[in-house]
Structure formats: structure tokens, C-alpha cells
Amino acid sequence: MLPNSFNLAYNTYAFKTTVGERMRNSAFLALGITLAMMGIADAHNEWGTFNPEFNDEAAPLLAEVAKLNDTAPDEDARYFYSRALLWKPGQTLKGCFIGGTQAERKFIFDSAAKLLNGARINIIIDFQNLNPFPDCRKDARGLYPEEIRIAAGAGASCCSAHIGRNGVKKANSDKANVFLGGRLEDWQVWHELIHALGFFHEHQKPGAPCRFDYAEIQRLWGWDATKVKTNFDRLNNDERDFRLSGGFDVKSIMDYYQSSPTMLVDGTRSPCYNPAPAKTLTTTDLEGLRLAYPMPASPASHAERVTRARAIIDLAGVSPGLRELLESE
Numbered sequence: 001m002l003p004n005s006f007n008l009a010y011n012t013y014a015f016k017t018t019v020g021e022r023m024r025n026s027a028f029l030a031l032g033i034t035l036a037m038m039g040i041a042d043a044h045n046e047w048g049t050f051n052p053e054f055n056d057e058a059a060p061l062l063a064e065v066a067k068l069n070d071t072a073p074d075e076d077a078r079y080f081y082s083r084a085l086l087w088k089p090g091q092t093l094k095g096c097f098i099g100g101t102q103a104e105r106k107f108i109f110d111s112a113a114k115l116l117n118g119a120r121i122n123i124i125i126d127f128q129n130l131n132p133f134p135d136c137r138k139d140a141r142g143l144y145p146e147e148i149r150i151a152a153g154a155g156a157s158c159c160s161a162h163i164g165r166n167g168v169k170k171a172n173s174d175k176a177n178v179f180l181g182g183r184l185e186d187w188q189v190w191h192e193l194i195h196a197l198g199f200f201h202e203h204q205k206p207g208a209p210c211r212f213d214y215a216e217i218q219r220l221w222g223w224d225a226t227k228v229k230t231n232f233d234r235l236n237n238d239e240r241d242f243r244l245s246g247g248f249d250v251k252s253i254m255d256y257y258q259s260s261p262t263m264l265v266d267g268t269r270s271p272c273y274n275p276a277p278a279k280t281l282t283t284t285d286l287e288g289l290r291l292a293y294p295m296p297a298s299p300a301s302h303a304e305r306v307t308r309a310r311a312i313i314d315l316a317g318v319s320p321g322l323r324e325l326l327e328s329e
Contacts, residue, residue: 058163061085064322073312080309084325085164086198087123089297093147095127096136098176100152105133108152108180111189119286121293123197136176143173148196156181159188161195169324187279190253194285198292202255202284203272204233208248210272211265220260249284250274 065081072078087093097105109127125148128134136149147168151157158181161167167177178196180189203210212232218225249255250272257274264270306329315323 058085058166060319061166061322061325064319068318076305076309077313079305080313080326080329084322084329085166086292087147087165088299088329089122089293089302090124090299092124092126094145095125095148095150096134096144096146098136098149098151099155099181100150102132104152105150107184108150108189109133111184111186112193114186115190115193115281119281119289120295121289122295122297123293138174143170144175148178149176150178150180151176152180154182158182158184159192161192163195164198165325165328167196168328169321185279187253187277190281194254194289199254199288201231202249202252204231205248208272210248210270213263213265216260216262220263247284248272249282251278251282253278253281253285 061084065084068081069078072081097108100108109130112125136144136146139145149167156176157179160179162172162177166172178192180192202208210232212228214225214228214232217223217228217232221228223231251274255272255274255278257277258264261267261270261273261275264273267273315326318326
């Protein structure tokens with residue numbers, strides 16, 4: 001998590017650990033890029049992943065960024081656009097909880113620690129206090145100032161997350177941006193935290209060989225056709241430019257497993273058939289995390305590139321949602 005590893009920083013008066021060289025005040029994770037396919041209500045417990053409304057919000061931003069990137073005049077401008085939904089390299093994100101007992105919050109924190117221990121990426125999440133884990137508190141505007149706001153406990157849905165910086169847009173800052181309610185397993189926490197920091201679903205990579213039976217998914221889950229399409233269509237080749245990892249990996253923590261083989265046109269013969277959730281990070285997952293938040297990158301060098309990009313780009317035709325993200329970069 002920090003410039004020294006995909007690690008946790010623990011509060012000095014709570015307890016010490018050896019998860020990384022640069023321990024400080026709490027913390028956790030980072031990774032990936034652009035677009036999460038998840039939502040809040042009616043979360044799908046089979047995967048512990050989602051409700052699709054979040055993707056409906058993020059997908060247009062991804063398409064818009066792809067077009068801007070295609071016409072960007074130079075490398076700094078392309079860098080600026082492509083990181084629209086990513087956090088800054090080396091950034092410290094504040095974390096807090098909405099709901100949940102201290103024991104439930106500790107489980108989520110400990111799961112994050114397991115995730116971050118070996119990845120060596122350049123970002124921090126600081127929970128500010130571990131005893132007790134802090135509540136999120138709104139400011140005078142009625143907004144939460146923290147970047148990572150986790151809804152936990154019996155009153156929260158499971159499981160979903162806003163994609164990266166989309167979760168701190170003003171319209172989204174009055175609520176949680178990561179939803180981890182109920183009884184959890186580690187892999188559910190990991191999947192959602194990875195979404196919150198920027199990763200796609202694995203089965204939506206352009207090269208993924210998955211052929212889904214959309215009508216069957218509608219029947220099994222009760223979704224409408226638009227929601228199924230949004231969450232299962234592959235990204236196009238332009239959008240692939242914003243991926244930070246290699247080819248399709250059926251064992252990725254970000255891949256969906258199938259609650260029924262009938263979800264796939266080829267059933268159990270499909271190379272995408274995956275009857276159980278992934279519970280560990282793969283080389284593909286780690287590659288993406290490290291490319292998104294590389295250790296050598298610094299906040300200063302990022303700021304310099306953003307300044308150079310701003311001098312040559314024109315945001316006049318950019319949508320209000322994307323403009324808000326780019327102007328806050």
C-alpha cells in the first residue's frame with residue numbers, strides 16, 4: 001500500500017506488525033484502473049460482488065476517456081486522461097466505516113492487510129485509528145471527506161463498490177463507496193477493495209473467450225436486459241488501452257464464477273467456466289496493481305505531468321461528470 005509495498009500501516013498505539021517497512025497510521029490498498037461493474041441494492045450474494053447500477057454510471061466515463069485519449073496531442077495528455085478514475089501515485093487515502101461492529105470492522109481491516117502484504121504498490125489507505133475503528137462523519141456540507149467509506153454490518157448490502165475516484169464525486173460523497181455488509185469471507189473484501197481502486201471485471205476484457213447466455217442470466221438473477229449487457233459485455237479494443245494487465249485469467253480474483261453452467265453458452269466446456277469463486281490473487285492481478293501504482297512513481301512527478309497536460313488540453317466539450325474528476329486531479 002505504501003511506496004514500499006501493497007501493505008497496511010498500523011496505528012502506533014494499536015499493535016505492530018511486519019507487513020512492510022513503512023508502517024504508519026493504519027491503512028491499506030491500491031490498484032487497477034478505470035471502471036467497476038457494481039452497485040448497491042439487491043447485491044448478488046453468489047459472487048459477493050454486485051449490483052449493476054454503479055457500472056451504468058461509470059461506463060460512459062470510460063467511453064469518453066477512450067475518445068479523449070485517442071485524440072490527445074501528446075503523452076502527458078494521454079496520461080492525464082487515462083488516470084481520470086485512478087488515485088494519485090503515492091496518495092494517502094483516508095478510510096472510515098459506516099455501520100458495523102468493531103469486530104466486523106476489524107475483519108475487513110485484517111482482510112485488507114492480507115491482500116496488501118505482498119503487492120508492492122504506491123498508495124496508502126489510512127484508517128486514522130484502530131481502537132476503535134473510526135466512524136465516517138459528514139462535514140458542514142453534508143458530505144464525507146474520506147476517500148474510502150466502507151458500509152459494514154447487518155444494515156449494509158453486500159457486496160459492491162464505486163470505481164476509484166468516481167466514489168468521491170460530489171454526488172457520491174454523501175454515502176459509502178464500498179459496501180461490505182453481513183458475514184464476509186476474505187475474497188469478497190478483496191474483490192470490492194480492488195474495484196474501489198480501479199479494476200475491471202476479468203470476464204469483460206476484450207480478449208476474454210466467454211460467451212454468456214444473457215437470457216439465462218436474466219432468468220436466474222431477475223435482471224433486465226440492459227443490466228445484463230452492461231455487466232457482461234466485453235470492453236472494446238479502445239477501452240482495453242486502459243487495462244493494466246495481460247490476457248484473460250479465469251482464476252483472477254476479479255473474475256465471476258458461475259452459479260450455474262447454463263449462464264455460459266458452452267456450459268462446462270467453456271474456457272470461462274468457473275464453478276467456484278477465486279480466493280487468492282493471481283499473477284495477472286498483481287501485475288495490474290503494480291502497473292497502476294508503480295513504486296518509482298512519485299506525487300511530484302505526477303503533478304508535473306498533470307500541469308503539463310493542463311497547459312495543452314481543452315476541457316470545453318467534456319461531460320460534467322468527467323470534468324469534475326479531471327479538474328480535481
